[in-house]
Amino acid sequence: MTTSKPKQAALHKLAHDCHTADTRGDSGRSVPIACDHHKDLSPPDRYCRQGESIARVTAVDRDQYTVRNSEKEVPAKLTGKAIHSSASSVDLPCVGDWVSVRYHDSGAHASILEVLPRKSFLRRRKPGAKVEFQMIAVNIDLAFIVQSCYVDFNVRRLERYLVITSEGGIEPVILLTKSDLVSPVELEQLIARIRDAGISARVIALSNVSGNGVDLVRELIEPGKTYCLLGSSGVGKTTLINRLVGGSDLTTSAVSASGEGRHTTTRRQLIVLEQGGSLIDMPGMRELGMLGLGEGIDDSFSDIQAYLHECRFANCTHTSEPGCAIREGIANGELDPEHFQNYLKLKKESEFHEMSNLEKRRKDRAFGKFVRSVKKGKGRQDRH
Numbered sequence: 365m366t367t368s369k370p371k372q373a374a375l376h377k378l379a380h381d382c383h384t385a386d387t388r389g390d391s392g393r394s395v396p397i398a399c400d401h402h403k404d405l406s407p408p409d410r411y412c413r414q415g416e417s418i419a420r421v422t423a424v425d426r427d428q429y430t431v432r433n434s435e436k437e438v439p440a441k442l443t444g445k446a447i448h449s450s451a452s453s454v455d456l457p458c459v460g461d462w463v464s465v466r467y468h469d470s471g472a473h474a475s476i477l478e479v480l481p482r483k484s485f486l487r488r489r490k491p492g493a494k495v496e497f498q499m500i501a502v503n504i505d506l507a508f509i510v511q512s513c514y515v516d517f518n519v520r521r522l523e524r525y526l527v528i529t530s531e532g533g534i535e536p537v538i539l540l541t542k543s544d545l546v547s548p549v550e551l552e553q554l555i556a557r558i559r560d561a562g563i564s565a566r567v568i569a570l571s572n573v574s575g576n577g578v579d580l581v582r583e584l585i586e587p588g589k590t591y592c593l594l595g596s597s598g599v600g601k602t603t604l605i606n607r608l609v610g611g612s613d614l615t616t617s618a619v620s621a622s623g624e625g626r627h628t629t630t631r632r633q634l635i636v637l638e639q640g641g642s643l644i645d646m647p648g649m650r651e652l653g654m655l656g657l658g659e660g661i662d663d664s665f666s667d668i669q670a671y672l673h674e675c676r677f678a679n680c681t682h683t684s685e686p687g688c689a690i691r692e693g694i695a696n697g698e699l700d701p702e703h704f705q706n707y708l709k710l711k712k713e714s715e716f717h718e719m720s721n722l723e724k725r726r727k728d729r730a731f732g733k734f735v736r737s738v739k740k741g742k743g744r745q746d747r748h
């Protein structure tokens with residue numbers, strides 16, 4: 365997103381004459397104050413107009429936004445102007461965006477006027493033949509790509525994540541979790557496989573159980589920077605985040621947004637870490653890795669595929685059917701029952717996520733409808 369020339373002229377640097385809504389008084393009017401926006405918030409471009417201030421989008425739930433400045437977090441609505449100026453849904457405010465806002469009702473809520481230029485983005489391709497993207501989050505400095513040393517490890521999926529981060533201008537660091545479940549030799553082999561694939565990104569092995577390696581991650585967190593964790597379900601992201609958040613439990617950090625008779629509770633999608641950096645964590649992000657997980661599964665479980673082809677019945681459930689190659693393999697000690705259980709578990713997860721992709725598509729359609737309806741309504745108002 366770029367700002368046009370005339371607009372740029374109307375903007376002024378936010379350095380010493382920063383304006384913010386006077387959230388202490390009851391006037392709701394804008395007063396110049398010493399700028400304290402940037403204690404833990406550092407927008408890429410410190411611009412705002414008279415009466416406007418800069419905030420960061422911390423949660424998006426359909427048309428409900430939550431924005432935060434250094435003082436507090438409030439619900440926000442998109443102005444018609446902001447909707448009009450966005451060419452497509454990827455330009456609309458997204459978690460991590462710096463936006464110019466105007467506060468109302470003594471700072472109780474805000475309207476979003478403009479999205480400031482983004483410095484990086486995380487997007488995914490929408491399912492379907494047409495090349496369309498969905499913005500997941502923006503302004504991320506560093507992405508931790510998380511895989512488990514145990515079961516989940518898959519170099520091809522790692523590569524896919526690296527493509528996504530490099531396209532979006534985000535620095536990647538690979539985290540191999542559950543190092544307590546493999547031997548040092550096995551761990552070295554995994555890292556060698558990553559290097560053999562030509563991947564040069566930093567790799568940190570860690571265990572959430574013993575705590576080994578967690579400090580190396582902590583050391584990378586800097587105040588004013590934004591991070592995210594990408595990875596499949598069950599690799600230990602939540603466990604790690606809870607360690608990084610330090611004390612405050614992630615699951616309890618919900619924000620309340622009440623607007624126009626509706627009261628909703630949205631899970632905060634951008635949280636502040638103990639060290640002062642911000643972490644973006646949201647369901648859509650976790651599902652990124654699920655694109656094509658099916659393939660990944662068949663890759664790392666090719667031995668099981670071979671057994672599956674041998675079962676007498678194509679729809680064998682491997683529980684009681686005669687001629688089941690899986691059960692035979694387990695019985696004669698050729699196939700590790702735990703390996704098979706892991707296969708079933710991941711298969712179930714990937715099917716689950718494919719289902720939720722369908723739901724996402726349904727939601728996308730609903731969103732398109734919403735934008736069109738707002739545009740129509742606003743268009744009428746503007747002509748007054």
Ligand SMILES: Nc1nc2c(ncn2[C@@H]2O[C@H](COP(=O)(O)OP(=O)(O)OP(=O)(O)O)[C@@H](O)[C@H]2O)c(=O)[nH]1
Binds near residue numbers: 570572598604
């Ligand atoms: N042995 C071992 N277990 C771990 C480690 N990290 C996480 N776990 C366990 O793995 C399971 C999944 O961990 P989560 O943190 O919920 O994984 P997640 O990536 O957040 O999964 P989703 O919430 O589904 O996205 C839990 O039972 C954790 O206790 C680790 O380093 N070693």
Ligand SMILES: [Zn+2]
Binds near residue numbers: 676680681689690
């Ligand atoms: Zn079978």
